[in-house]
Amino acid sequence: xxxxxxxxxxxxxxxxxxxxxxxxxxxxxxxxxxxxxxxxxxxxxxxxxxxxxxxxxxxxxxxxxxxxxxxxxxxxxxxxxxxxxxxxxxxxxxxxxxxxxxxxxxxxxxxxxxxxxxxxxxxxxxxxxxxxxxxxxxxxxxxxxxxxxxxxxxxxxxxxxxxxxxxxxxxxxxxxxxxxxxxxxxxxxxxxxxxxxxxxxxxxxxxxxxxxxxxxxxxxxxxxxxxxxxxxxxxxxxxxxxxxxxxxxxxxxxxxxxxxxxxxxxxxxxxxxxxxxxxxxxxxxxxxxxxxxxxxxxxxxxxxxxxxxxxxxxxxxxxxxxx
Numbered sequence: 001x002x003x004x005x006x007x008x009x010x011x012x013x014x015x016x017x018x019x020x021x022x023x024x025x026x027x028x029x030x031x032x033x034x035x036x037x038x039x040x041x042x043x044x045x046x047x048x049x050x051x052x053x054x055x056x057x058x059x060x061x062x063x064x065x066x067x068x069x070x071x072x073x074x075x076x077x078x079x080x081x082x083x084x085x086x087x088x089x090x091x092x093x094x095x096x097x098x099x100x101x102x103x104x105x106x107x108x109x110x111x112x113x114x115x116x117x118x119x120x121x122x123x124x125x126x127x128x129x130x131x132x133x134x135x136x137x138x139x140x141x142x143x144x145x146x147x148x149x150x151x152x153x154x155x156x157x158x159x160x161x162x163x164x165x166x167x168x169x170x171x172x173x174x175x176x177x178x179x180x181x182x183x184x185x186x187x188x189x190x191x192x193x194x195x196x197x198x199x200x201x202x203x204x205x206x207x208x209x210x211x212x213x214x215x216x217x218x219x220x221x222x223x224x225x226x227x228x229x230x231x232x233x234x235x236x237x238x239x240x241x242x243x244x245x246x247x248x249x250x251x252x253x254x255x256x257x258x259x260x261x262x263x264x265x266x267x268x269x270x271x272x273x274x275x276x277x278x279x280x281x282x283x284x285x286x287x288x289x290x291x292x293x294x295x296x297x298x299x300x301x302x303x304x305x306x307x308x309x310x311x312x313x314x315x316x317x318x319x320x321x322x323x
Contacts, residue, residue: 001028001030001031001032001074001075002031002032002034002071002072002073002074002075003024003028003031003032003033003034003073003074003075003076003077003134004034004035004036004055004068004071004073004075004076004077004089004092004094005017005020005021005024005033005034005035005036005076005077005079006035006036006076006077006078006079006080006085006088006089007035007036007037007079007080007127008036008037008038008041008057008080008082008084008085009037009038009041009080010041010247011041011044011228011246011247011248011250011251012246012247012249012250012251012272013080013123013247014037014041014044014045015044015143015145015247015250015251015253015254016122016123016124016127016143016250017035017079017124017127018045018048018050018124018143018144018145018254019124019127019128019138019139019141019142019143019144020077020079020124020127020128020130020131020136021033021035021045021048021050021051021144022050022139022141022144023128023131023136023137023138023139024050024131024134024136025049025050026139027134027135027136027137028134031052032052032053033050033051033052034051034052034053034054034055034073035051035053035054035055036055036057036064036068036088037054037055037056037057038056038057038058039056039057039058041228042054042056043227043228043229044145044228044232044251046148046229047146047147047148047229048144048146049146050144061084061087061088062087064088065087065088065089065090065091065092068088068089068092068094069091069092069093072093072094073092073093073094074094074095075094075095075096075097075134076089076092076094076095076096076097077097077099077130077131078096078097078098078099078130079098079099079127079130080099081098081099081100081101086098097130097131097133097134098130099126099127099130100126100129100130101126102117102126103293105117105269106269106270106293107293109267109269109290110290110291110292110293113287115269117269120268120269120271121271122271122272122273122275123271123272124143124275125138125271126271142253142254142256142275142276143250143253143254144254145232145251145254145255147229147232147233147236147255148229151227151229151230151233152233152236154233155230155233155234155237156233156237159196159198159221159234159237160195160196160237161237162195162237162239163195163196163197163198163237163238163239164186164189164190164193164195164196164197164198164238164239164240164241164242164319165197165198165199165200165234165235165237165238165240165241165242165243165252165257166182166185166186166197166198166199166200166212166241166242166243167200167201167241167242167243167244167246167248167249167252168182168199168201168208168209168212168244169201169202169205169208169209169244169246170244170245170246170295171246171294171295172292172294172295172296172297173295173296173297173298174264174265174291174292174295174296174297174298174299174304174306174307175244175245175246175264175265175266175295176244176307177244177262177264177307177310177315178307178308179208179211179212181310181311181312181315182212182242183212183215183216184312185242185312185315185316186199186212186216186219186220187215187216187217188312188316189316189319190216190217190219190220191219193323195219195239196219196220196221197216197219197220197221198221198223198234198235198237198238199212199213199220199221199222199223199224200223200224200231200234200235200241200248201223201224201248202224202225203224203225205224206222206224206225209222209224210222210224228251231248231251232251232255235248235251235252235255235257236255236257238252238257239257239258239322239323240257240258240259240260240319240322241257241258241259241260242260242262242315242319243259243260243261243262244261244262245261245262245263245264245266245272245295249261249274250272253274253275253276253279256276256278258276258278258279258322259274259276259278259279259280260279260280260282260315260318260319260322261273261274261279261280261281261282262282262283262307262310262315263281263282263283264283264295264304264306264307264310265289265290265291265292265295265296265299265306266289266290266292266293266294266295267283267289267290268281268283270290270293278322280318282310282314282315282318283306283310284305284306284309284310286305286306288300288301288306289306
């Protein structure tokens with residue numbers, strides 16, 4: 001049997017696909033199970049033993065469509081379900097199952113405050129539902145993230161165990177807990193626990209995180225710009241991670257690192273809240289929530305209360321359980 005799973009991006013969504021891959025492998029241990037993903041996110045899955053082959057997407061839609069048809073897959077699980085993935089897989093000759101993304105339900109909730117969600121399922125369980133026709137069931141083992149041992153050993157030489165991690169960035173401005181809150185939290189936590197604070201982000205976030213590092217002091221380390229595998233190895237050094245709603249939050253959860261997640265404009269119904277027993281969510285309820293499906297640059301009502309009302313003291317108290 002040959003199965004192709006398609007999820008092109010992004011960090012969090014690719015990590016959230018790992019329970020599906022593991023459960024597929026348990027159901028069909030001898031099958032060829034391939035995964036199609038954008039090249040820049042492929043290292044998240046590069047060490048995953050449940051995947052037979054990684055197929056890299058480089059914006060070559062029609063070339064890949066021909067290749068997929070030539071491979072003669074028996075089944076395609078499209079858990080991205082956008083125009084590109086539909087074009088690439090429509091003529092595959094395989095039986096195709098596509099992810100139900102609930103976009104209409106999100107639209108009703110954001111635009112009109114009408115909540116027609118019947119259940120609050122995390123996104124990874126919606127991915128698993130795509131494979132139900134194949135008899136795949138969830139094994140309750142969470143997400144996976146496998147780290148290259150060479151990278152793990154290299155990072156061990158430079159970073160201490162028992163550090164505190166913070167993920168102060170996000171693609172959207174309304175998903176960012178205020179910078180000054182992260183600074184105050186990090187100063188207090190590092191001094192109280194005599195430990196390093198590791199600051200995580202992408203290459204484009206370096207200056208933003210460098211400013212936090214300078215304000216926190218010598219205990220802070222700016223790790224923006226590491227590869228995804230290196231970032232995973234560094235996250236594993238943390239006793240816990242305080243994070244915005246970001247892909248790195250899901251990486252930490254997959255590594256079984258406790259997460260305290262700060263959620264502002266989005267709600268649990270969208271499926272991206274942390275799920276492990278060791279994770280906590282800091283979120284306030286307001287009539288204006290959710291104001292968007294994915295976040296926005298500025299607060300639509302101008303006060304940004306959903307984030308500003310989550311205090312440093314509240315975050316500190318919730319993180320204290322992991323010391």
